[in-house]
Amino acid sequence: MDILQYTAVELAECIRHRKIGTVEALEAVWQRIDAEEAKWNCYITVEREKALKRAATLQRRIEAGEQIGPFAGVPFAVKDNLCTKGIRTTCGSRMLEQFVPTYSAAAVERLEAAGAVIIGKTNMDEFAMGSTTETSYFGVTHNPCDPACVPGGSSGGSAAAVAAGECFAALGTDTGGSVRQPASHCGVVGLKPTYGTVSRYGLVSYASSMDQIGPLGRDVRDCAAILDVIAGRDDRDATSVDRGEQTGFKAALRQDVEGMRIGVPADYFTEGLQPGVRKAVQDAAEVFRANGAVVEYFDLGLTQYVVPAYYTIAAAEASSNLERFDGIKYGYRAQDIGTLHALYQKTRSEGFGAEVKRRILLGTFVLSTGYYDAYYLKAQRVRTRIRRAFDEAFANYDVLLGPVAPTTAPRLGESLSDPLQMYLQDIYTISANLTGMPAISVPCGTDEKGLPVGLQLMGDRLAEGTLLRAAYTYEQAVKTERERNVSDKERG
Amino acid sequence: MITDETIAKIALLAKLELSETEREQAKQDMRKMLGYIDLMNELDTAETEPMSHVFSAENVFREDVVVNGDMREEMLANAQLVKDGMFVVPQTFEG
Structure with a gap:
């Protein structure tokens, strides 16, 4: 089997049992990067020598019988707004073109302590502001599913690198959907944990009350296993949460949704939703029903106020954070x-x-004397109302189900001319950031053009276990179905 | 509501220098965005508390202990202008 076909967890297993060497795994990735990176532009910086040295050291330690960690020798990519000691960290901006951090982000430290080999820093919308990776100072990233399309954003480079086999898994960050939406557009899995689950220490801040780091991987298990590694209370981020006994996310992966109550917000299926996306997501809801879940459509409400509240708060926090x-x-x-x-x-x-x-100006305006109450405080009050609407929903349901984005990946150049239209693309993802709840994007088929569609599952705050179990069950059910269809065809 | 004066004042506060075209664009963009954001006024939130944090925010205290080492050279290396181990800034007081 081609090494690049393995998931991160499978590769780690092979490396542990010495079926594959760490340098061999790394070289497979280099070959892919040499062959294809010019087409996609997933990376801003690639660190060949450092990665090779580290892989070789890890191999020696493995051969000496050392227990290193769950991802020993697995090549990872990291979004370029997470500080990496000694490796340039640009945030996709001219502003930080030559910035070399003197320390690593907590999530990066934890990933490295688990044995991961960081191979490079991925492209992103400038300071994570954008939904297409087109606002990067370092050029656009192309979607590996169709090079004429954007990969989504802002973690577009991370999603594209996973989809193109230019790494086994990646870290991204999600302030308004920036892990889930590119995962959806590139056909990979992306997880935004509950706010505070992963320390933000060393993440270049955009909107601090909503920023959260999350994994992008080939499957649900990879994302759960990565979250196990990067989650944890950190004194250097006072908003990080001590999850105590709640971790062990990989252990939550059981194929069982019997009796699980799944709510589908009817408000998410109104006009503006691409028919191919609607069908794929509704089909996914039926898969849950067929596997024993109780699936109900319900009125969530307040959906039209989510984008205005989010952009007011995000711009305000950004204008303050970027003052530095x-x-x-x-x-x-x-x-x-x-x-x-x-x-x-x-x-x-x-x-x-x-x-x-544009966002700094808007943020400065909504925070300025005379407008603070009318805009910034108003948005925070609306945020409370939105959180309550979700709290009520979670009193009735274990998991909420809907689309990640209203359309599949737009074509390059289509989005930037009308910022408001681009912001509206975030309508389904930003509630998770306003409320702090965890959410995951899982591939659920393709649209009329053959582009990947993402299914979004949202869980209550701190309830990743249930969320991951639902996502895993769906993924396994669809896989079994697909394998059965293939073998039926083979039998003729 | 968004006039040339508003944009000039906001740009000053945001420490951004905008060209003529950028100012005009900013005016258009902000009018459009605020027009959309005004949708929030449909909701009566008089009795609703504002939410600034996901979890109830409390002060988090810890001992003030130095944990970082001396990285002066590495840190100065990130500055464009350095002199005698210090950052260089333009003159800020009349001499």
């Missing part, structure tokens, strides 16, 4: 400027791209 880029201690600095304020202005005007400036 002033050209002095790190990052881009404008040349030959006489006064301090002019230095700040020039540096930021030349260092940030159009979408980042």
Whole structure:
């Protein structure tokens, strides 16, 4: 079997049993990158020498009988807004084109402690602001399912790298759907954990009350196993949560949804939803029913207020967080400027791209005197109402089911001309960020054009176990169905 | 509501220098976005508490202990202008 066909968990198993060497696994990825990276542009930075050295060291340790960790020798990609000590971290921006962190993000430290080999930093929308990976200073990433299409965003490079076999799994970040939506568009699995489950230490902040790090992988098991590794309370992020006994996400993977109550928000199936997406998602709901779950359509409500509340809060937090880029201690600095304020202005005007400036301006406005109550506080009150609507839903249901995005991957160049239209693409994903609940994107077939559709499952806060069990059950049921169809055909 | 003056004031607060075209674009974009955001006013939220954190936020205290080592050179290496082991900034006071 081709090494690149393995999931991250399968590869780790083969490496542990010395059927595959760590350098051999790494070289398989390099070959794929050499052959295809020019077509996709998944990576901003690739670290060949460091990765090779680390893989060789790990191999020696494995041969010496050391127990290293669940992902010993597995090549991983990391989104370029997560700090990596000694490896350039750009956030897809000219502002950080030459920034080399002196420390690694907590999630990266944990992944490396589990034996992962970080092979490079993936492309993304500038400062994670965008839904297509087209706002990157380092060029667009193409969707491996169709190079004329975007991979989604903002973790588009991570999703495309997993889909193209240019890594075995990847880390992304999700502030409004940035793990789930690119996973959906590229046909891979993407998980956003409950807010606070993964430490944000070393993540370059966008909207701190919603940012969360999550895995992208080939299947549900990979995502659960990666979450097991990266989750955990960290003193360096005061909002991180001590999950105590609740971890052991991989152990939650049982194929069983008998009696599970699944709610499908009817409001998600109104106009604007592409017919091919609607059909794929409704078919997925039937798979749950056929496997013993109780599936009900219900009125969630407030869906039209989700995008306005989200963009107000996200822009406000972004304008505050991005204030730090002033050209002095790190990052881009404008040349030959006489006064301090002019230095700040020039540096930021030349260092940030159009979408980042747009959000900083909106955020500054909604936080400014005279507008704070009408916009920022109003959005926070609406956020409370949205959270309550979901709390009520979870009083009746174990899991909610719907689409990840209203359409499959748009074509390159179609989205940026109308920002509001692009923001509306996030309508199904951002509730999980406003409320803090976990959500996962699992491939559920293709549309009329053959592009992948993602099924979104959402769980109550801290209820990843139930969420992952539902996702795993669906994935296994569909796999069994597909295998049966293939063998039926073979029998003629 | 969004006038040229609003944009000029916001740009100043955001420390962004905008060209003529960018100012015009910002005005259009902001009008459109705010027009859409105004949808929220349909909801009566007078009795609703604002939500700023997912979990109830409390102050988290810890001992103030130094845990990082001396990384002066590595950190200075990220700055564009450095002199005698310090960051260089433009003159901020009249001399």
